[in-house]
Amino acid sequence: MADTTTWDAEALRSGYLRVRALTEDLAAPLSAEDQTVQSMPDVSPTKWHRAHTTWFFEIFVLEPFMAGYEVHHPVYRFLFNSYYEAVGDRYPRPRRGVVTRPGIAEVSLYRERVDEAMLQLLDAGPIPGDAAMLVELGQHHEQQHQELLLMDIKHVLSCNPVNPAYVPDKGVDAGAGGDGARPATTGWIVHDGGLVEIGHQGTGFGFDNEFPRHATYLEPFALSSGLVTCGDWLAFMDDGGYERPELWLSDGWATVGAEGWEAPLYWRRDDGDWRVFTLSGERPVEPREPVVHVSYYEADAYARWAGGRLPTEAEWEALAAVEDTPPGSSGGLLGSWALHPRAEAAHSLFGEVWQWTASAYSPYPGFHPAAGAVGEYNGKFMVGQYVLRGGCCVTPEDHVRASYRNFFPPSARWAFGGLRVAMDG
Amino acid sequence: MADTTTWDAEALRSGYLRVRALTEDLAAPLSAEDQTVQSMPDVSPTKWHRAHTTWFFEIFVLEPFMAGYEVHHPVYRFLFNSYYEAVGDRYPRPRRGVVTRPGIAEVSLYRERVDEAMLQLLDAGPIPGDAAMLVELGQHHEQQHQELLLMDIKHVLSCNPVNPAYVPDKGVDAGAGGDGARPATTGWIVHDGGLVEIGHQGTGFGFDNEFPRHATYLEPFALSSGLVTCGDWLAFMDDGGYERPELWLSDGWATVGAEGWEAPLYWRRDDGDWRVFTLSGERPVEPREPVVHVSYYEADAYARWAGGRLPTEAEWEALAAVEDTPPGSSGGLLGSWALHPRAEAAHSLFGEVWQWTASAYSPYPGFHPAAGAVGEYNGKFMVGQYVLRGGCCVTPEDHVRASYRNFFPPSARWAFGGLRVAMDG
Amino acid sequence: MADTTTWDAEALRSGYLRVRALTEDLAAPLSAEDQTVQSMPDVSPTKWHRAHTTWFFEIFVLEPFMAGYEVHHPVYRFLFNSYYEAVGDRYPRPRRGVVTRPGIAEVSLYRERVDEAMLQLLDAGPIPGDAAMLVELGQHHEQQHQELLLMDIKHVLSCNPVNPAYVPDKGVDAGAGGDGARPATTGWIVHDGGLVEIGHQGTGFGFDNEFPRHATYLEPFALSSGLVTCGDWLAFMDDGGYERPELWLSDGWATVGAEGWEAPLYWRRDDGDWRVFTLSGERPVEPREPVVHVSYYEADAYARWAGGRLPTEAEWEALAAVEDTPPGSSGGLLGSWALHPRAEAAHSLFGEVWQWTASAYSPYPGFHPAAGAVGEYNGKFMVGQYVLRGGCCVTPEDHVRASYRNFFPPSARWAFGGLRVAMDG
Amino acid sequence: MADTTTWDAEALRSGYLRVRALTEDLAAPLSAEDQTVQSMPDVSPTKWHRAHTTWFFEIFVLEPFMAGYEVHHPVYRFLFNSYYEAVGDRYPRPRRGVVTRPGIAEVSLYRERVDEAMLQLLDAGPIPGDAAMLVELGQHHEQQHQELLLMDIKHVLSCNPVNPAYVPDKGVDAGAGGDGARPATTGWIVHDGGLVEIGHQGTGFGFDNEFPRHATYLEPFALSSGLVTCGDWLAFMDDGGYERPELWLSDGWATVGAEGWEAPLYWRRDDGDWRVFTLSGERPVEPREPVVHVSYYEADAYARWAGGRLPTEAEWEALAAVEDTPPGSSGGLLGSWALHPRAEAAHSLFGEVWQWTASAYSPYPGFHPAAGAVGEYNGKFMVGQYVLRGGCCVTPEDHVRASYRNFFPPSARWAFGGLRVAMDG
Numbered sequence A, B, C, D: 001m002a003d004t005t006t007w008d009a010e011a012l013r014s015g016y017l018r019v020r021a022l023t024e025d026l027a028a029p030l031s032a033e034d035q036t037v038q039s040m041p042d043v044s045p046t047k048w049h050r051a052h053t054t055w056f057f058e059i060f061v062l063e064p065f066m067a068g069y070e071v072h073h074p075v076y077r078f079l080f081n082s083y084y085e086a087v088g089d090r091y092p093r094p095r096r097g098v099v100t101r102p103g104i105a106e107v108s109l110y111r112e113r114v115d116e117a118m119l120q121l122l123d124a125g126p127i128p129g130d131a132a133m134l135v136e137l138g139q140h141h142e143q144q145h146q147e148l149l150l151m152d153i154k155h156v157l158s159c160n161p162v163n164p165a166y167v168p169d170k171g172v173d174a175g176a177g178g179d180g181a182r183p184a185t186t187g188w189i190v191h192d193g194g195l196v197e198i199g200h201q202g203t204g205f206g207f208d209n210e211f212p213r214h215a216t217y218l219e220p221f222a223l224s225s226g227l228v229t230c231g232d233w234l235a236f237m238d239d240g241g242y243e244r245p246e247l248w249l250s251d252g253w254a255t256v257g258a259e260g261w262e263a264p265l266y267w268r269r270d271d272g273d274w275r276v277f278t279l280s281g282e283r284p285v286e287p288r289e290p291v292v293h294v295s296y297y298e299a300d301a302y303a304r305w306a307g308g309r310l311p312t313e314a315e316w317e318a319l320a321a322v323e324d325t326p327p328g329s330s331g332g333l334l335g336s337w338a339l340h341p342r343a344e345a346a347h348s349l350f351g352e353v354w355q356w357t358a359s360a361y362s363p364y365p366g367f368h369p370a371a372g373a374v375g376e377y378n379g380k381f382m383v384g385q386y387v388l389r390g391g392c393c394v395t396p397e398d399h400v401r402a403s404y405r406n407f408f409p410p411s412a413r414w415a416f417g418g419l420r421v422a423m424d425g
Helices: A009-027 A032-036 A046-065 A074-079 A093-098 A104-123 A129-158 A230-238 A250-259 A296-305 A313-323 B009-027 B032-036 B046-065 B074-079 B093-098 B104-123 B129-158 B230-238 B250-259 B296-305 B313-323 C009-027 C032-036 C046-065 C074-079 C093-098 C104-123 C129-158 C230-238 C250-259 C296-305 C313-323 D009-027 D032-036 D046-065 D074-079 D093-098 D104-123 D129-158 D230-238 D250-259 D296-305 D313-323
Strands: A188-191 A194-198 A214-218 A221-224 A267-270 A273-278 A281-284 A354-360 A386-389 A406-408 A422-424 B188-191 B194-198 B214-218 B221-224 B267-270 B273-278 B281-284 B354-360 B386-389 B406-408 B422-424 C188-191 C194-198 C214-218 C221-224 C267-270 C273-278 C281-284 C354-360 C386-389 C406-408 C422-424 D188-191 D194-198 D214-218 D221-224 D267-270 D273-278 D281-284 D354-360 D386-389 D406-408 D422-424
Touching: A009 A046, A009 A104, A009 A129, A032 A046, A032 A104, A032 A129, A032 D032, A046 A074, A046 A104, A046 A129, A093 D093, A104 A129, A129 A273, A188 A313, A194 A313, A214 A313, A221 A313, A230 A296, A250 A296, A296 A354, A313 A354, A313 A386, B009 B046, B009 B104, B009 B129, B032 B046, B032 B104, B032 B129, B032 C032, B046 B074, B046 B104, B046 B129, B093 C093, B104 B129, B129 B273, B188 B313, B194 B313, B214 B313, B221 B313, B230 B296, B250 B296, B296 B354, B313 B354, B313 B386, C009 C046, C009 C104, C009 C129, C032 C046, C032 C104, C032 C129, C046 C074, C046 C104, C046 C129, C104 C129, C129 C273, C188 C313, C194 C313, C214 C313, C221 C313, C230 C296, C250 C296, C296 C354, C313 C354, C313 C386, D009 D046, D009 D104, D009 D129, D032 D046, D032 D104, D032 D129, D046 D074, D046 D104, D046 D129, D104 D129, D129 D273, D188 D313, D194 D313, D214 D313, D221 D313, D230 D296, D250 D296, D296 D354, D313 D354, D313 D386
Parallel strands: none
Antiparallel strands: A188 A221, A194 A214, A214 B214, A221 A422, A267 A273, A273 A281, A354 A386, A386 A406, B188 B221, B194 B214, B221 B422, B267 B273, B273 B281, B354 B386, B386 B406, C188 C221, C194 C214, C214 D214, C221 C422, C267 C273, C273 C281, C354 C386, C386 C406, D188 D221, D194 D214, D221 D422, D267 D273, D273 D281, D354 D386, D386 D406
């Protein structure tokens, strides 16, 4: 998936160690009980994430490239396979949360043993390019699971009526001189349209779904300079946003009715005031913060209500490539101090919340999946989902770039999804 | 939706009569029992189609534009509303098949009364442009339901173990000098790519979803000159097409398992031979006929197996606009002699089977739904569906044009869906 | 199932003709559309009832006992088998309503052909005792379906928002000098308990589940002399009957919540007044009429609210055998003039409404199912159902006797189920 | 529920301590992960059992009877309420397994705090009779949950593909001189029938559902002296037991098809041999052991196949009261050495496996639930379930008596259900 053919062995090694350590850091505040539960079919247990990311290195790197390697436990091949048909059968996904053994101690041991073997392999001299590419892919794969781990544990913790916190509440820093009720979406970034190129530019890592870079034609358009905020969303709600079918896609309106939606996920009305569950526990909704945990259906309805529409992914990328700069590649989480979108950062195209686009997740012209089992990584999911762009407060920095394509079904709310509004030019 | 501002009153009147008459002709071979049943939630009863298309004229033309008009029956407003939220509540769609009254005689009376009123309105002198536009829209709407009526009744009849025929079997005319087993998809139509325009060209009727005409950029590609045939499909099946996960989108593979698919809808294995249920009853599968009643998932898997992919709708339209000519606008069904795709017509881009494209059903850049309740016609369904192009053997001729966008969910098989294969150029 | 070994050929013949004619009389007011629909899985289409009762004679009498008989249509064996595993496969029960062919005309022809053959058989001289027993069973079987036909079509018609009537409304005859609001359940019939005998006494027809007659021990008890009325039920509702969990069995309370029950089936609140759908269309609830279309769960909750309980079937039968006389055996429906329970008859133990008992439907001590396929008639349903006693306004008179055991699941409401209250003595 | 009015304070205290300690002993081998999971809606997590039994004492004893007592945590009232409507809302039962906090440490603390308060209450001098009755009830309640805890954790552990053991395997002790394949059900215990009394005799504790003792009339019958064994069951399976609809109740046969049953729960075919998962892990099926983990449907089908039927609960109790003696009242588990039914004990009426009876779970004549919230304990479940008698290898000894009524739905298999066969005399 990356275009590089020579590899910096030391960078590969240090990257490996850094990624592996962060996963364990993220799991550290969680009890064995927390790490075991699957609160809905889309969610995976923390200990499953820890084991599956390990499995990825074991099955795709150690087994094929390390002579004499024997798998840590024969049942793990089956138990921690996510969706790779080429690797064989899997434990049923919706049942991941009924597996109690291996427990967290055995998962830690699994991680240690695989790490030892990986370092042995990496330290034994140059590895083939294929192997290096898979080690790099495994790191980015584990980073994706770092974000999923946080999304998932947020959902798990929200099911506990005792209102637990994953991390301590650092307080809401609403920024200087702010006016809490003022929507932030008043400015616009304008694009003149025309033929543009989108897709990965070829330097650094990219997933197969970002390739090939290709031309696409845009009409003139504008994108709101700020993210839609909770204050904006409250105005939408006050104006009957969840009660007016004319604002909604037909499937969206059916979902509103079936699920009883009347606010974003994790919002709860308490004596007339709205409160929100965060990774630091529940607290009042802060109007100036970007809204998060809305579905595509809700984002689309909001944009229609606001007189606009969602941008396409090409529009978003064409702007992002020239208007903003990704925050870096430290490998840390973008918003690690808070794990919640910040009011003062609502104008960055990158980070805070993933931004729903109007684009169904489809292959780029000329797309070819990677060879081998990892070809199942992205391509086979290209139906029934929509693209989100930008990264969010729980995304590792390495996953923030103009060409990065995240994707979820239109009804999904447990991802950190928010939005910007676009207008025809 | 049409761009015309002056109307040919006589054409409007004769078109109205022609469309209304064909619906009744299509229902004529069906008993009261046949016309009442809903064999699955997607299917509507024949008598519902007959009443709903009448309701469309009553609610959108007569009520607003004919002074003193009183609705035929107050309950019908509720009973025959399909999905127009702006008109009010509806009888639940999956329960349409439990309504026995009004029966077919009362539905005939409803049609007659509304026809009388419509002719009175049309004959009373020029009607406003808005009204004329809605009369024209109502005709095209009813033509869509003519195709739906046939799709739906085919499904209904297929549930009868006595193997009924809607129309007599006229025999399979396999064409002259044919070689039954040879796949027809060997030739290719090549396109050099570049900036093209797609969308309705402005002359004649078009639905709102075909507008606005706009530029889009294509890479070079080729499209198979013939439709994929049953012989091709048998080769796919013989090669394990329904048993190899690597050929399928993930959702498609899950559907294959959940539904137990092993052949197109309406195919049945009988002592090793495949037979197919048609509107003329069941008969052997004919290898040279275009395959039909496959889902997007199956079409996509086939294309991958064949080493290609599905075309995008822009690719299809760019070719269709220059390579072929729609068959006319008589208002009759394209394939009325047989109601089944014909082997000898497999090279026409238009007709025989709707061709799945790789394009999710999305608004064109600058799309705006029509004003008023009919704005719900298309736009609100632009999620979770894929575009099909070309028309099929049960499509009225007026619905065959290069810019026409049909759409169904990726798992739908009861539409007359087939495919062509595309290749990167 | 009957204990008779000699048969009155003429009675068998005239009984056959009488039963067969009544079924057709009951279907006569119904259109082809009405006769085709299945409004929920428990309901069967009218034309299915007409065909299935015919199938019963064809498969169990003509095929085995009439030399050279050939079945009317080979597919009917499969299509009109209800649940006889010994006869082979069946068309899936919940899909009976999607079968449009044979239509009502072909079903009429089927009935005629089988009637001709049956009369030929019966007129050809004495038939074996086995055959005679099956002819008699077939008549009682068809009578059961006469009641089911009316229960089922009532549900079908109730789904039509045009408020249709199966028979004309003859008006509510509330009886002389009545006080509409006064509950009728004020008197009690007392039983001293002790060892009693229940079960069929051996004279006349009985189903296998009524045998053998056997001893059972009763504690002293009392049974309300009148049926619970709509007025009683309104008092229960006004006292929070559907909102107080302490009145309900746990499964019943869960069903109240899941189904949103707040009144008997077919009741609808209209501007504060309760109206009820009957086979003569909708009209106001009449407080002095026996309440009907309540489930076991509701009957049980009502009895608890009233300070009593439901009677066991042994208690009911012990009283009925001495306190009342079945209305006759004309073969006509009990309440044929109205098809709705009558206020003035609320003190008869037999008729008006089936009375829920506290007894799970279980085999009597020493029970043995009949030999052959008809052994599947009753025994295999002896789990998960409750016994009702007495007969109702749409029951054929022949089905009214002290030992008759009707049975339905505790959540069923579309049967004509009502209740009496019992008290410990 | 007990008839005693004076209480032995010391016995109450020591009983309390003994019961509370055993629960903790049973949980001791289980990890935090094991204790958190709910493998199906019927199962509750171990830590929930530990907390709920504590809640019972807190809500029903401490709150009403200990002056100044404040609940340990306000959310626990809601979280650990099982089904007591009178206490208020509950956390949804099927979601018990997504609660991670309180974790096992906090549950341990909850138990300690409530134990301290209970001892303070019990040591402060005589408590009212009402309170004493509830303390005793709470002990028996906790003993029921000890059995449930083991049933439930067996199901949880069985979902782990690593084949875990709750306790070490002590080996199968098949008894001396046994013939492994010989069915044990060859002897019969005969009863002459007549008027008998069943129900609790009044000495010692009993649940409300065992009262009042009352007369019932029995026909002569016989009961197999031994439990049905795995060898018997293999013969049933070999004879097509799971493939012959004529052996099954209709609902049972539907369940066989829907669930794909072909052997008891926890049996797995491995290369032609049957293996069984136990609380000591998986091992070969031992033909002489009593069969266990069969549903009512299966027990009923087996009895029919064997030419008999299931006994009624009155038959069982009438025999048990004279033919056998309960094993004692140490409070320990009956089969604590193995937690699996033993071949050599298959002739005891008490213990090894709960024996399905043909009796639907109904109130005894004159039954009245206990006053107050604990009146919800038994009565409201008296629908849709069948009675099992005798106790099993994971039942506390105190729960083994002739009048004890256990009950489960007819499809339940995770209880330790087996059977004896009865015959008409």
